Amino acid sequence: MPISAANLEAAIRAAIPVAHLEIEDTSNGCGENYAVFVVSEAFEGKSTLARHRFINEVLKEQIAQMHAFSQKTLTPAQYQAHLAKQAA
Template sequence: METDVVKALIEQGLPGAGVEVTGDGRHFEATVISDQFEGKSLLQRHRMVNATVEKQISSDELHALSIKAYTQQQAEEK
């Protein structure tokens, strides 16, 4: 699986999100910035992102996804 495919899946599942993905074809790291995360716990944010690639994780096409999930405000503060 290519990084651009993972990026597109996350963007489709979280419209309006800013997404950056790096990886080696099976292990990926995603940084996702979305105001949809406002008021959500870290666990809830990770579940939202994981839901966008659930099918690929279930089929082991995507083996591991490390997630950094921020609101726009949090991203600007970093």
């Protein structure tokens, strides 16, 4: 059964406070490949690996049903720097 973006969003928002969230179905709508971009204060002081492991654990059941999953995780300060870099 395909995973929905709403299902992923609900699971992430239930686990951590989210400042910004983007979920992209990269499988042309079939729900088998997703890319997520999560910004949360919960990531403060954690390495990228620790952040990714956390999201993988939160979405363990959903990821098991997918073909591919990618993620980008930032703190709010890193996200502001990211936005400033894009604007420049």
